[in-house]
Amino acid sequence: MKNAYESLLGGKQGAIGLAVLAALVLLVFPLALDAFRLNMVGKYLSYAFVAVGLVLCWGYGGILSLGQGIFFGLGGYCMAMFLKLEASDPESTKIQSTPGIPDFMDWNQITELPLFWEPFHSFGFTLLAVILVPVALALVIGLAMFKRRVGDVYFSIVTQAIALILTVLIIGQQGLTGGVNGITDLKTLLGWDIRSDSAKTLLYFVNALLLFGCILLGRFILSSKLGRLLMAMRDKEERVRFSGYDVASFKIFVFCVAAAFSAVGGAMFTLQVGFMSPTFVGIVPSIEMVIFAAVGGRMSLLGAVYGALLVNYGKTYFSETFPELWLYLMGGLFIVVVMYIPNGLAGLWQSHGRPWLARLFDRRGSSSSVNARGQEDRP
Template sequence: MKNAYENLLGGKQGAIGLLVLAALILVVFPLALDTFRLNMVGKYLTYAFVAVGLVLCWGYGGILSLGQGIFFGVGGYCMAMFLKLEASDPESTKIQSTPGIPDFMDWNQLTELPMMWQPFHSFGFTLVAVVAVPALLALIIGIAMFKRRVGDVYFSIVTQAIAAILTILIIGQQGLTGGVNGITDLKTLLGWDIRDNSAKVVLYFVNAFLLLGCILVGRFVLTSKLGRLLMAMRDKEERVRFSGYDVASFKIFVFCLAAAFSAIGGAMFALQVGFMSPSFVGIVPSIEMVIFAAVGGRMSLLGAVYGTLLVSFGKTYFSESFPELWLYLMGGLFIVVVMYFPNGIAGLWESHGRKWIARFPLGKQLFGVPPPKVRVFAAKPPAASPARELETAP
């Protein structure tokens, strides 16, 4: 029981941090925000899945992927395909030339549903595909890159190139993917109207619980032997390899796990927002997702969530209040964080927040204070007595 407490919750302080985050997203936001704003926060939390995955593969594994939008988009498209098929029943599409297929296929003169869409009539298959397809894609990329010891900036460039290629492919295959508009007009999930306000609230809570579950999985990985190996690989990869460990396999695993987290976020995005488009797959959104993790702290799972919320709230506020200046204000925010808080929000908390909270009785009891530094002096050898010197003299 104690081991599970330490591995899943990170001990006392980890449990407190997780409870604070859970209270914020499960209690404070639902009580303080209306349905529209709550759904907006839910959209922000879907990005947090990607940021949490980046903490694992970048912060601890040293794998900077600038293409996580690939997996976010693939997961979202898998869910959107199921929702679009449900919304394209023969009765709803009877005015089309070919009833029973998505509207964009009819516009592109397709007369039957493509084979790759057929399995997505099943909700069970869709749930498996949401995780399995992006993880399989990450596995292929990982094997191709890490087995050949391609890393550092070269790996980042390759992931950017793959994100650009996938975006072009999605836009070019308009009859299969909806093209630049994406898959839109998603209405129901198993007959349940996801556009209703009550449905949006339910989906928000589902999204929040899934995010907390991913954080627990990530914490379990980081507190295990694998987590220690990831940190060792990040700092001294060659030494770990010479110790007999298969470094490539560990990198592939954590990269696939981060891809699965991103895909879950993409699927929840399609459910909450009601569409999926290639604008969430390319290079720009992938870099924004890295910024989320950097602002929150690339070594903190909880910090990644706070960083996502802070940047997303700032983006929304600046764009609403200063429509002509918001890009400059966002750029200034990033520069300030990088220059003055290189470890993000989590680093700021460790350096200043914990000490400030510990001044109060309750904060001191919860977080404690670091023990005072005690200087240890080496004991001096006893001086030899004159009598002893005479006895030992020749």
């Protein structure tokens, strides 16, 4: 029981941090925000899946992937394909030249549903595909890169190139993927209208619970022997290799886990927002996802969630207030974090917040003791 407490919750301090985040996400936000704002926070939390994966992959494993949008987008597209097929029943598409297929296919003179779309009529298959398709691609990339000892900046450049290639491929195959517009007009999930406020609220809670599940899984991995090996590989990879460990296999594993987390986030994003497009797959969104982890603290799973919330809120605020400057502000934020706050919000809390809180409680404790002694001394 004690081992489970330490590995899943991270001991007393980890349990308190998790409880505070849970109270904020599951109580404060739902009670304080209307349905529209709560749905926006749900969208921010879907990005937090990617940030949590990057903490494992980059913070502990030393693998800086600048292409996590690939897996986020693939998970989102798998879910969008199921939702689009459900919205494209013959009755709803009877005005098309070919009823029963997605509208963008009809516009591009496609008269039959492509073969690779057919399995997405099944919700069970879709749930498996959300995980397995991105993980399979991550496995191929990992085998190709890590078995050949390609790492550091070269790996980052390769992931950027793959993100760009996938974006071009999605946009170019407009009749099969929806092109630059993506897959839109998603209405129901197994007959349940996902556009209503009540549905969006329920999906918010599902999203939050899945996120906490990923955090607990991440803590379990980091508290195991694998977690210690990841940190050792990050700091002294050659020494770990000479000790007889297969470094490439460990890197592939954590890269695939990060891909799975990103894919779940992409699927939940599609459900909450109602569309998926190639704008979430390319280089720019992938770099933004790294910023989420950097701002929150690339060594903190909980910090990654706070980073995703803070940066996305700032992005929304600045894009509404300063639409021509927000990209520069985002870039400046990343530079400031890298140069002056390398451990992000979590590092600030460790170095300043926690000592201040400890001194505050010590001061109060000392005052209470003095008062108690004074009262005891009174006749």
